[in-house]
Amino acid sequence: xxxxxxxxxxxxxGQRWRIGLSVFLSVxxxxxxxxxxxxxxxxxxxxxxxxxxGRSHLGPLTLRVLGALTNRVDVxxxxxxxxxxxxxxxxxxxxxxxxxxxxxIEFVDYIRFPARAEKLRxxxxxxxxxxxxxxxxxxxxxxRTVYARDLSEYDYSELMSKREIKRVGxxxxxxxxxxxxxxxxxxxxxxxxxxxHGERDPENTEDQTGYSRFAESLAESGVTIKTLSLLTNAIxxxxxxxxxxxxxxxxxxxxxxxxxxxxxxxxxLLALFSYDSxxxxxxxxxxxxxxxxxxxxxxxxxxRAQGNLDSGDALVIExxxxxxxxxxxxxxxxxxxxxxxxxxxxxxxxxxxxxKASPLAFTGPEGIAIAKDGNTERAGAISVAVAVEKKVxxxxxxxxxxxxxxxxxxxxxxxxxAIDKLANRDFGRLAxxxxxxxxxxxxxxxxxxxxxxxxxMTQTEMRTMRWLFMGVVPGGVFFVGCLxxxxxxx
Amino acid sequence: xxxxxxxxxxxxxxxxxxxxxxxxISMVLFLLGLSFSEILHKxxxxxxxxxxxxxxxxxxxxxxxxxLTTPVMTMRSFAFEKxxxxxxxxxxxxxxxxQVVMAKFTGSQILYLIAWVPFAGYxxxxxxxxxxxxxxxxxxxxxxxxGLSLIGxxxxxxxxFASSLARSPMVAAIVSYGLVMGLLLLSLRSLGETPSKGxxxxxxxxxxxxxxxxxxxxxxxxTRYLVLYSSLTVFFLFxxxxxxxxxxxx
Numbered sequence: 146x147x148x149x150x151x152x153x154x155x156x157x158x159g160q161r162w163r164i165g166l167s168v169f170l171s172v173x174x175x176x177x178x179x180x181x182x183x184x185x186x187x188x189x190x191x192x193x194x195x196x197x198x199g200r201s202h203l204g205p206l207t208l209r210v211l212g213a214l215t216n217r218v219d220v221x222x223x224x225x226x227x228x229x230x231x232x233x234x235x236x237x238x239x240x241x242x243x244x245x246x247x248x249x250i251e252f253v254d255y256i257r258f259p260a261r262a263e264k265l266r267x268x269x270x271x272x273x274x275x276x277x278x279x280x281x282x283x284x285x286x287x288x289r290t291v292y293a294r295d296l297s298e299y300d301y302s303e304l305m306s307k308r309e310i311k312r313v314g315x316x317x318x319x320x321x322x323x324x325x326x327x328x329x330x331x332x333x334x335x336x337x338x339x340x341x342h343g344e345r346d347p348e349n350t351e352d353q354t355g356y357s358r359f360a361e362s363l364a365e366s367g368v369t370i371k372t373l374s375l376l377t378n379a380i381x382x383x384x385x386x387x388x389x390x391x392x393x394x395x396x397x398x399x400x401x402x403x404x405x406x407x408x409x410x411x412x413x414l415l416a417l418f419s420y421d422s423x424x425x426x427x428x429x430x431x432x433x434x435x436x437x438x439x440x441x442x443x444x445x446x447x448x449r450a451q452g453n454l455d456s457g458d459a460l461v462i463e464x465x466x467x468x469x470x471x472x473x474x475x476x477x478x479x480x481x482x483x484x485x486x487x488x489x490x491x492x493x494x495x496x497x498x499x500x501k502a503s504p505l506a507f508t509g510p511e512g513i514a515i516a517k518d519g520n521t522e523r524a525g526a527i528s529v530a531v532a533v534e535k536k537v538x539x540x541x542x543x544x545x546x547x548x549x550x551x552x553x554x555x556x557x558x559x560x561x562x563a564i565d566k567l568a569n570r571d572f573g574r575l576a577x578x579x580x581x582x583x584x585x586x587x588x589x590x591x592x593x594x595x596x597x598x599x600x601x602m603t604q605t606e607m608r609t610m611r612w613l614f615m616g617v618v619p620g621g622v623f624f625v626g627c628l629x630x631x632x633x634x635x
Numbered sequence: 636x637x638x639x640x641x642x643x644x645x646x647x648x649x650x651x652x653x654x655x656x657x658x659x660i661s662m663v664l665f666l667l668g669l670s671f672s673e674i675l676h677k678x679x680x681x682x683x684x685x686x687x688x689x690x691x692x693x694x695x696x697x698x699x700x701x702x703l704t705t706p707v708m709t710m711r712s713f714a715f716e717k718x719x720x721x722x723x724x725x726x727x728x729x730x731x732x733x734q735v736v737m738a739k740f741t742g743s744q745i746l747y748l749i750a751w752v753p754f755a756g757y758x759x760x761x762x763x764x765x766x767x768x769x770x771x772x773x774x775x776x777x778x779x780x781x782g783l784s785l786i787g788x789x790x791x792x793x794x795x796f797a798s799s800l801a802r803s804p805m806v807a808a809i810v811s812y813g814l815v816m817g818l819l820l821l822s823l824r825s826l827g828e829t830p831s832k833g834x835x836x837x838x839x840x841x842x843x844x845x846x847x848x849x850x851x852x853x854x855x856x857x858t859r860y861l862v863l864y865s866s867l868t869v870f871f872l873f874x875x876x877x878x879x880x881x882x883x884x885x
Contacts, residue, residue, distance in 0.1 A: 168877055168880075171877070172873070172874065172877060175870055175873050176870065178866075179866040179867065182866050183841070183859075183862055183863055183866060186858060186859045186861075186863070187841060187859055190857060190859045191857075191858045192855060192856070192857045192858070193855070193856045193857075194854060194855055195774040195775075195777070195778055195854045195855075196772065196853070229683070229684075232684070232685055232689075233684065236853070239846075239850075598678065598682060598683055598684070598685075598686070598687065598765055599678050599679070599681070599683070599765070600678040600679055600761065600764040600765050601679070601764060602675065602679050602764050606764075607672075607675060607676065607679065610671070610675060610760070611668075611672045611675075613668075614664075614667070614668030614669075614671050614672060614757065615668035615669060615672060616668075618664050618668065618753060619660075619661040619662070619664035619665040619668060620661070622657055622660050622661040622664060623658070625657055626654045626656070626657020626658060626661065627654070627657075629652065629653075629654070629657065630653070630654050633652065633653075
């Protein structure tokens with residue numbers, strides 16, 4: 146039957162227009178409500194992390210740093226997105242962004258988008274072949290860089306037995322917060338490296354002796370590195386840390402007095418030695434340090450348990466003291482060439498305003514200190530690094546309210562050849578941060594524990610699973626469907 | 636409400652009395668199987684720090700499941716009724732238009748959720764072979780299913796809308812596929828060099844379903860995602876209702 150021929154329109158043209166307009170307006174209204182709801186949701190949102198371990202919670206100190214950001218900060222995540230650590234970085238950056246709208250995030254996968262990567266390399270003066278994963282923070286005219294290699298904490302305990310190094314911690318929160326803090330408080334911090342006595346040179350790029358990589362690492366955290374000769378100059382007022390890295394000839398008495406005066410005014414000193422200096426006349430620094438409760442032994446330290454008695458092989462340090470510098474290193478190790486012993490002298494009474502030395506790193510219980518005549522001086526757990534702190538009465542500058550010293554019996558561990566071995570770079574950075582009092586803000590941000598998941602299946606089990614998942618289960622459902630179809634049809 | 640439940644039951648029986656429901660479920664299971672085989676192989680070779688739920692949603696298979704199956708599920712909802720001539724009798728029955736739309740949406744949503752139920756079993760099987768049982772927790776499972784359900788709702792509402800526009804189920808599926816794919820492409824910012832900062836980037840990120848699903852799989856519930864998916868689902872269902880009402884204006 147042809148119904149079209151007889152059908153009459155139910156509504157006049159005018160009525161249909163009115164209905165059409167009404168529908169259009171109602172759709173527009175609903176669309177506006179949807180847009181408004183989403184606009185409000187984007188501005189006022191809440192996030193719940195329902196996991197038991199709260200993987201997505203930011204620490205209170207990180208929140209404080211983020212809350213203190215008032216100007217826009219560009220965050221460039223210059224990463225290969227297939228990198229194992231990228232997922233953790235991405236998650237953390239998103240969490241920070243959710244808490245701080247001032248962060249302007251840009252993800253750049255330099256493998257997939259080489260043109261954009263090239264532009265950024267030019268912008269940040271990176272080498273054309275520089276493909277190191279990193280996160281760059283830029284704000285208030287300052288730039289801070291956090292490298293991917295610094296983001297993980299490793300467990301080396303199974304290195305010998307299973308040849309396996311486990312990634313056990315993610316230090317992104319600590320390092321990103323530190324970088325952001327550097328942008329908030331971009332005061333120029335100068336570290337002076339003493340020169341004139343054969344010290345390690347922060348500009349030297351040689352593998353064995355150069356300190357250029359250590360200096361670069363410090364510069365990335367917003368520090369200006371300078372060299373200083375004390376023969377004719379005094380220690381400048383803007384010196385926030387004096388580094389004396391393995392002097393090989395004696396330091397003149399006048400220079401020692403300048404250093405002593407600087408320390409008495411609340412100065413900071415990083416003193417590094419090495420076993421070969423035992424064979425040379427004392428530098429004068431050893432005597433100065435004694436006044437600060439530090440005894441630098443005229444010996445070299447080895448560990449019988451590591452079988453390095455005669456070979457002069459490296460010493461692996463895995464025992465740490467109870468000090469904020471080394472607290473983050475408790476599952477890590479340091480790689481040192483044969484160090485000198487450096488320990489609390491016990492010559493000062495630890496009361497009142499006296500300096501107090503705390504051991505930082507020890508050998509194992511089978512450590513031996515060998516005197517320069519080759520005889521065993523003593524055995525046991527021997528300290529090779531200490532930290533000293535002493536309050537200053539009536540400081541001229543509130544930043545210099547306490548003298549701080551870190552002395553280590555070895556200096557090669559921060560040289561270009563060894564700085565990336567085990568946790569050496571971390572130790573260097575932690576020590577400098579403590580000396581510069583940067584620990585005040587960031588000490589409480591620990592690494593996030595990383596759980597690594599894996600499964601253990603034989604090839605047969607894998608095959609069975611594959612058949613089950615891809616064949617039996619979907620095939621079974623399809624077969625039931627065929628049965629239903631067959632029964633209805635026949 | 637009785638009419639609504641009757642219509643939902645009618646929808647479900649239509650799926651399971653024909654091959655459609657079984658075909659959709661077996662397609663989902665096959666793609667899930669492919670995905671799990673890949674994940675098993677990966678985890679057997681190299682450990683990873685991401686929970687297994689997160690591992691799954693970064694594979695292409697999950698999105699393939701959504702993009703391919705939701706148009707097939709919804710293509711018959713209105714278009715098939717029109718092509719088979721049952722549409723008028725349905726619409727002249729004593730039920731409101733919105734009840735018909737909601738019943739068709741609910742029927743497809745239930746089929747969609749049924750198709751995903753074995754996913755939980757697959758996860759449990761993988762968990763049995765893991766070195767650490769926390770690879771899988773009920774909390775992350777719950778948020779994962781919440782995410783699945785929200786994204787599925789949106790895609791199904793788009794499918795219902797497409798089906799209400801077309802007279803042929805095939806055309807409905809193609810329109811639905813186009814809309815869903817377009818929305819998904821907005822999410823896949825990593826495929827092209829899209830703006831990575833500024834307001835455009837923020838809008839794209841707001842719509843980035845891949846990032847939303849990763850968060851759900853990590854155990855994160857964000858009110859922005861809840862509002863986005865719920866409001867868009869309501870919007871498309873509203874549009875569908877208006878399309879269905881068109882016949883009354885003639």
